[in-house]
Structures are given as C-alpha cells and as structure tokens.
Amino acid sequence: MASSGPSHFEKILANFKKRLSSEHTELFQLTTLDDLKASIKRIQTEQAAKKGLRNLNKIKPFLNGLRQYAEVLEVFVQAKPEILAFIWGPIKLCLQIASKLNEAFDALLDAYEKIGNSLPILSTVDALFCSHPHVKQVLANIFEDILDFHKRAIVFFKHGTWRLTFKLTYHTFSDMFRDILTKLDRSQDLILQSANVAHFQESQDARILFTKQMEVLLEAERNQRKKAVIDWLSSDSSSTTQHQELGQIRNMLPQTTRWIFSQPQMLSWLKRTEYTPCTFWLCGIPGAGKTVIFSSVVDEIGATLPNAQAVYFYCKNKDPLRSHFTDIIKSLISQILQLNPNCLDFIYESMLSYSERRATDASKLLQILEQILSSHDSLYIGIDGLDECSEQERKLLSNLITAVSRANDAQGNVQLIVTSRQEKDLERSLKSAVKFNIREKNLESDITAYITCKMTELCQIFHFTQERKQLITKEICTRPKDIFLLARLIMHNLLSQDSLEDLNEELKFEVLPHGIEEAYGRMLVRIGKAGSSSPNQMEKRRQRAKLVLTLVTTSHRALYKHEIQGALAINLEEQNVDFENRHSRFPLDDLCGPIIQVRQNGIVDLIHPTAKDYLWQYHSGHYIVSSGAEEFMATLCTSYLTFDFLSPGLAGDLFAARVMNGDFAFQEYAACNWFKHLKSLFSNT
Incomplete structure (x- = not known):
C-alpha cells in the first residue's frame, strides 16, 4: 500500500x-x-x-x-x-x-x-x-x-x-x-x-x-x-459564420478599420472611462462599412482586453432567425454559456421553470440574460444592424439596453455596442449612448487601400502598365466618397469582366458608376454576357440568373445553394424535377455576377441589403416585380409539393434514388414557407 x-x-x-x-x-x-x-x-x-x-x-x-x-x-x-x-x-x-x-x-x-x-x-x-x-x-x-x-x-x-x-x-x-x-x-x-x-x-x-x-x-x-x-434555445449560428468571413476579409487589408481605435469616443468606451455611457452607437449611411468596422471592434476586445469577453449578433432583414428580438437574446445567452459554463445550472433550472419546449417568451429570455450578466467580470455585447429589424422588434431592444444599463450600474461590468442607420426610433432608444457617426474623412484611407489592393489583382489579370494602374486607381478613388460599398461594387464588377474590351467599356468616364444604383445597374448589364456565345444562350442565362435573384430576394429565409439548384431543376409544366439536366453548371455567383455571394456555410446572399432595394425599385426598371415574384414563389412551392414522388408510400429504394438525384433539395423550404408566400401574395393584392 x-x-x-x-x-x-x-x-x-x-x-x-x-x-x-x-x-x-x-x-x-x-x-x-x-x-x-x-x-x-x-x-x-x-x-x-x-x-x-x-x-x-x-x-x-x-x-x-x-x-x-x-x-x-x-x-x-x-x-x-x-x-x-x-x-x-x-x-x-x-x-x-x-x-x-x-x-x-x-x-x-x-x-x-x-x-x-x-x-x-x-x-x-x-x-x-x-x-x-x-x-x-x-x-x-x-x-x-x-x-x-x-x-x-x-x-x-x-x-x-x-x-x-x-x-x-x-x-x-x-x-x-x-x-x-x-x-x-x-x-x-x-x-x-x-x-x-x-x-x-x-x-x-x-x-x-x-x-x-x-x-x-x-x-x-x-x-x-x-x-x-x-436545444431549448435553438439559436442560429449564422452570426458566427459571418463574423469569421468578415475577419478573413479584414486580414487581407489589416490596416483598414484601425482608425476607429484612435477616436476618443471609442477609446473611452473600450476602457470604461468614468462617466462614459456603457452603450456605444456606431451609425452611418448604407454602405459606409458599419458591419466590417463592428467586426473589427469585436475582435479588438478579445485581442487587447485580456480579462474581457465579447458576444455578438449580426441582424439581417427578413431573415426569420436573425431579425427578431428573441433571436438576438437566445444567441447572446448561448454564447455566454459557451464562455462561462458556470451559467449552465441557472439557465437549466430557468428552462424547467418556464415549461416551454422552445424558448419563445422574450420577457423571460431577457430576465435570464440580465441575471447571467452578473457572472462576468468584463463582458462586451455587440449587435450589428439594428435597422435590419422591424420597428416593432426595435422597440423591444430598448429593454435590452435598459437591462445592460442596470447591470453596468450595479457592477460596472457590461458594455454594449450597436450599429445602424440613423432612425428616429433608434435615436430615442439610444439617446444616452455615445454616438459616433461615420464621416467621409474616416473612410478615405480604407477606401484607397481597398481599391489599391484590388487594382493589383486587376493588373495581374489584364497586365496594365504601372502608369495606367495609377490613372485608373486615381479615377476610381474619386467615386465612392463616404460609401465603402461603392468601391467594393466597382471593383467586383471590374474583376468580373471577361475581356479587356469589356473592361475598357466599364472604365469609361461616363460608364464608371458615381453611385450605388449605377454600380448595381452595371452588374445587371453583365448578367448573361459571360460564357454565352449566342444571343439565345445569353437570354437563357439571363433568365436563369433572374430566377436565382428572384429566389434570393423573395425567400422568407436565407436559401442554401443546393436549395436554389433544386428550385432551378423544377419543371412545373411536366410536374417533375430533373436535377441532372436543369441545374446550373455554372457556380451561382458566376451565373449572377458579383451582385450575389455564396457564404462558407453554403448560404446564397446578396452582396449587400441595398441590392434588394435596387432590384425591386424603379432604378432597375423593376428588374424584379414584388407581386409577380411572390406569385411565382407561391406557385413554385405549392405545385412542387403536389408532385407524385412526394406522396406517401414511395418504396425505400426509389426514395433513396430520388434523394440522391436531388429531387428533395427544395422540399424543406417549400413545406415550411408555401403558406407565407400565399399570405404575402394576398396581402399585396
């Protein structure tokens, strides 16, 4: 022994x-x-x-x-x-x-x-x-x-x-x-x-x-x-994916967004200077780069404040998992639980006391969040894109701001940063916050650095002389002003051109966009041209791209690329799905051009929320008519769900073959959202 x-x-x-x-x-x-x-x-x-x-x-x-x-x-x-x-x-x-x-x-x-x-x-x-x-x-x-x-x-x-x-x-x-x-x-x-x-x-x-x-x-x-x-919280993980993607974008240009950390308001907020409000409001016009700056602040907290932890949420307009107050609170609670497992017992007992199979009660969720805020020595909460939520949902967010203020008054341990456009209701809710409005002078160096970087890529493709590179860079830098998005749209469009002839056309003084609407317009002009050898092919490709954009802009939740490919394979006249012959052989971002992007998790999204506004408004010549798009989506979903292979009793081997063929790729979306499209259609008529 x-x-x-x-x-x-x-x-x-x-x-x-x-x-x-x-x-x-x-x-x-x-x-x-x-x-x-x-x-x-x-x-x-x-x-x-x-x-x-x-x-x-x-x-x-x-x-x-x-x-x-x-x-x-x-x-x-x-x-x-x-x-x-x-x-x-x-x-x-x-x-x-x-x-x-x-x-x-x-x-x-x-x-x-x-x-x-x-x-x-x-x-x-x-x-x-x-x-x-x-x-x-x-x-x-x-x-x-x-x-x-x-x-x-x-x-x-x-x-x-x-x-x-x-x-x-x-x-x-x-x-x-x-x-x-x-x-x-x-x-x-x-x-x-x-x-x-x-x-x-x-x-x-x-x-x-x-x-x-x-x-x-x-x-x-x-x-x-x-x-x-x-399982009870069932919070969406899209914010984590988006944050990782934004980090990768910033890593390509590490000097960008650094200017925000030299601003006295930001420094005071980060360091919790006495008498500085616990809430920081970063606001600016659409396309000013608020989301990228926000992601930089979140990462800066983890990198420079050793005892601090950060939780965050990226709102997205009309995404059912990213545009409601309950979605925000559930995500924040889930992240805090990951950072501090000692919260588990309290959250678990709270869950049992509420007797809900899924967390849906906003007031109860807010109570849980407010209570567990006390378990951290230093916690920073970030919410990007408050204006992406409806005004009704934004009213509830004032309760979160109040809860954070109470926690901060009690222990001085919680800070909140939010981003949005300047909206009157948000002005009222955030009246006590430190407000920082992004100006043209703040973005000049970031825009120049971005354009210079992308011009290097363009030169590698088209072999410009150094002199021409400098002339083009100088001209493009005069266009964006205080809109970082415009610089991004211009460079995406230029990099997507197939030939030097097309590129020279886009670089003409009268063609190079002065505003976001013009930039989106140039992207629509390109759709159908790339990879098409005849007018007939060009028109077919343009129609398929328009169908993809209709799906992306009208869907009631974000669609994955396999779901869009499944929708393209549906033949309503013949009442079948022919994935092999009808799905797009081109990547979706090649088919539609830079106006859309395919995220790491497979979600297909517009390059920016303003793209949807453009596609649905008169600036684009009503490229997508909202009422017609809703009617198409309602018809597509309801008709697809009546196809024979979706009837009960399909033999096991046939069912497996149908799955492998891609026949069920659109089923989950259609089954869960057909009624929403019908409701939207009737409410618009």
Whole structure:
C-alpha cells in the first residue's frame, strides 16, 4: 500500500491549492478552529440584528467530528498546522459567503450536517488501531473528501450565478457532493468495523473505481443538461459564420478599420472611462462599412482586453432567425454559456421553470440574460444592424439596453455596442449612448487601400502598365466618397469582366458608376454576357440568373445553394424535377455576377441589403416585380409539393434514388414557407 504519512496529506493539499487563488491560499493557511468559531459567532450576531437567525446547531456534529479528526491527525500522523488550517479556512469562507443569502446558508448548513453524520466518531476507536498504516490511508481519504467538497463549494460561490441558482432550487448545490457522502460513509464503516488489511485494500480499490464512475456520471449529466439548454434555445449560428468571413476579409487589408481605435469616443468606451455611457452607437449611411468596422471592434476586445469577453449578433432583414428580438437574446445567452459554463445550472433550472419546449417568451429570455450578466467580470455585447429589424422588434431592444444599463450600474461590468442607420426610433432608444457617426474623412484611407489592393489583382489579370494602374486607381478613388460599398461594387464588377474590351467599356468616364444604383445597374448589364456565345444562350442565362435573384430576394429565409439548384431543376409544366439536366453548371455567383455571394456555410446572399432595394425599385426598371415574384414563389412551392414522388408510400429504394438525384433539395423550404408566400401574395393584392 502506498505511504499515507504526511507526504500523502501534503500531496492532497497541493492538489487542492492548484484550484485556489493566491488570495484564498494566503487566507486559509493561518486559520485555526478558534478563528472559525469566532467567525460563526459574528455571523450569528449579524443575523440576530437582522432578525434572521438560522439553525446553526446543524453544524455542531460536523465541527465535533472534524475536531476529533484533527486531534487524531496531530497525534498519529503528526500533521503540520497548515494541513489543519486548510480544513478550518474553507469552512469559514463558505459560511461567510453563504450567510449573504438565507437559502444558500441553509443549504450549506444542511450539507455540513450530512457530512458531519458521515464522519467517523474517532473518540470511540482504539488508539492503537488509528496508528495502523492502512487506517492512515483512510484518514487521508477523509481529508481528501473534505477538501474536495470545499473545492467544489468555492468554485460554486466564486461565480455570480450562485445567488440565482439558490433562488430557483436547492438541489443543484446538494447534487454537487452526494458522491462525497458515499465515500465518507464507506470510510466510517471501515474504521468502526476495525476492518483487516485485506478489507482496507479492497475498499481502497472500490473507492478509486467509484470516483472514476462518478466523474463519468456527473460529466454525462452535465452534458445532458447542456444539450437540453442548447436545444431549448435553438439559436442560429449564422452570426458566427459571418463574423469569421468578415475577419478573413479584414486580414487581407489589416490596416483598414484601425482608425476607429484612435477616436476618443471609442477609446473611452473600450476602457470604461468614468462617466462614459456603457452603450456605444456606431451609425452611418448604407454602405459606409458599419458591419466590417463592428467586426473589427469585436475582435479588438478579445485581442487587447485580456480579462474581457465579447458576444455578438449580426441582424439581417427578413431573415426569420436573425431579425427578431428573441433571436438576438437566445444567441447572446448561448454564447455566454459557451464562455462561462458556470451559467449552465441557472439557465437549466430557468428552462424547467418556464415549461416551454422552445424558448419563445422574450420577457423571460431577457430576465435570464440580465441575471447571467452578473457572472462576468468584463463582458462586451455587440449587435450589428439594428435597422435590419422591424420597428416593432426595435422597440423591444430598448429593454435590452435598459437591462445592460442596470447591470453596468450595479457592477460596472457590461458594455454594449450597436450599429445602424440613423432612425428616429433608434435615436430615442439610444439617446444616452455615445454616438459616433461615420464621416467621409474616416473612410478615405480604407477606401484607397481597398481599391489599391484590388487594382493589383486587376493588373495581374489584364497586365496594365504601372502608369495606367495609377490613372485608373486615381479615377476610381474619386467615386465612392463616404460609401465603402461603392468601391467594393466597382471593383467586383471590374474583376468580373471577361475581356479587356469589356473592361475598357466599364472604365469609361461616363460608364464608371458615381453611385450605388449605377454600380448595381452595371452588374445587371453583365448578367448573361459571360460564357454565352449566342444571343439565345445569353437570354437563357439571363433568365436563369433572374430566377436565382428572384429566389434570393423573395425567400422568407436565407436559401442554401443546393436549395436554389433544386428550385432551378423544377419543371412545373411536366410536374417533375430533373436535377441532372436543369441545374446550373455554372457556380451561382458566376451565373449572377458579383451582385450575389455564396457564404462558407453554403448560404446564397446578396452582396449587400441595398441590392434588394435596387432590384425591386424603379432604378432597375423593376428588374424584379414584388407581386409577380411572390406569385411565382407561391406557385413554385405549392405545385412542387403536389408532385407524385412526394406522396406517401414511395418504396425505400426509389426514395433513396430520388434523394440522391436531388429531387428533395427544395422540399424543406417549400413545406415550411408555401403558406407565407400565399399570405404575402394576398396581402399585396
């Protein structure tokens, strides 16, 4: 059997210290039993003054058992005073913290009472028996179990959510130490029964096995709880994907957006300067680059503020998963849970108390968010594109701003950054925020850097001379002014040209766009030209591109590229899907040009929200007529759902073949959204 002398106790203590802060280590190492008793007396006096005395008699068996245990250690193990100090010190700390909340104090007293009942009464045991090596091992096990309980308790009380957990339930705390009680009971039986060496060894092996089994069980229970919470929240992950893509874009031009961090308003907000409001409002006209700047701020927080954490959300107009207040709150809660797993118990208990299969109640979700904000020392919340949400949803966001302000007033630990256009309702909601309006002078260097970078790519394709490169760069830089998007649209269009002749046409002074509408117009001119060798092919390609743009702009949620390809393969006249012969052989962003983009997760999206406005308005000659588009989508969805192969009873092998052929690619969207298109159609007529 391994040695169980002082070195073994010191090893257990060293392992315990690894989980402690230096402050707690220093606090515990000089604590005595008399210090603990004095602290208990002070707590009683304070509770009596508040007329809130608790039943401290519950702790007497625990303290008596530990006193006997400490005496045995001093005599038979020659334990150093430091070892005993780390028995009394954690008890003192836990009682002091828990005394701030009656429910927590009662739960801790209950725990100590149960542990006290499981401690062996060493005063009745033969002194000679206590000196046996295998008994010393049991004494070391008891020491390990007591420290293990306090290790868990200290971690529990360390995080701000412990108060919230006790308000909901006791059992989360009691669940933490049920395995410790089992191990203490076994140690008690061994000592009281004066077991032989073989029995001790068998019990020690069983203890090791039990500890491993409990670790696996507790981890499985925690994972099950986490899975239940994640399923309940069902938050969308598109914001994470978009943030990663924006980071990759900025990495190509790392010097861009850096100007924002030299602005006094931003510096004061990041550093939480005294008297600086906790909310920062970054506003600007459409296409000013607010979203890219926002992503830069989020990353800057993680890179330069070592103790800070950031959660964020990118709103998207008419996306059912990214344009509602509940979507924002659910995503923020999910991200906070990932950053701080100690929030799990509170969120889980809240979920059970609300009895909802899915989280849909905005007010309850906001309550959860406001409560868990207290569990962070420094948290930054970011919401991009508030103007992408409806005015009704934006009204609810004022409640979030209020919640953040309350949390910040209480602890000074939460900051909020939002971006949007200047809207009157947002002006009212954000009247107390630090407001920064993006100006032309802020974007000049970023626009020039972007155009210069893209001109290098253009020169590699068309082999310009350095002189012509400089002339073109200079001319293009005069166009965007304070609209970064315009620079992006111009360069995307130029890079998509097939020949030098086409490029020269686009570079003519009277053709090169002066505004966003003109830039979108040039993109529409290009559609159908690329890769087409005859007028007939050009027209067919143009019609297919128009169909894709109709799908993208009219859909009630973001579409994936396989869904769009599935829609292209539908033949309404013949009532079938011919994926092999009808899907586009060209990538969708080649078919439609730079007006659309295919994201990393397969979602097909417009290059910017303003593109939809252009396609639906008179500037484009009503390229897409909204009423006609809704009628087409309603017809497409309802007709597709009546196709024979979607009827019940399709044989298994035929079903598998249909799946592999792509016949079901559009099914999920059509089944979930046909009624929405009909409703939109009727509301417009």
